[in-house]
Amino acid sequence: MSTVTAEIHPMSPKRRARLARTLFVLSALVIMIAGLIFNQSAVAVDQGSSQTTAFNYISVMPGESLWQLAQTHAKGQNQQDWVAEIILLNNLQSADLVAGDRLALP
Structure with a gap:
């Protein structure tokens, strides 16, 4: 009866280094792809719940105050709350x- 004996050759240092580099790069790619997928799903959720707000812009005239602007622009809103906003x-x-300041108004 004959037996087959396989010889085991140890890996050369160059081959071991190449294998380590390959595994490291593949691991990094998997982590990056997972991060991109997670980030895209988070952005999709955030975009679905976001609201866009349009602002009107005015230039402040000489002598104008926020309280005067509140009387004109705070339609149905508490003037003190409007000024704070x-x-x-x-x-x-x-x-x-x-005078000349540019203000955003909701």
């Missing part, structure tokens, strides 16, 4: 306006 929306430091 305009300050936040336009990132104003105070309620003081300068």
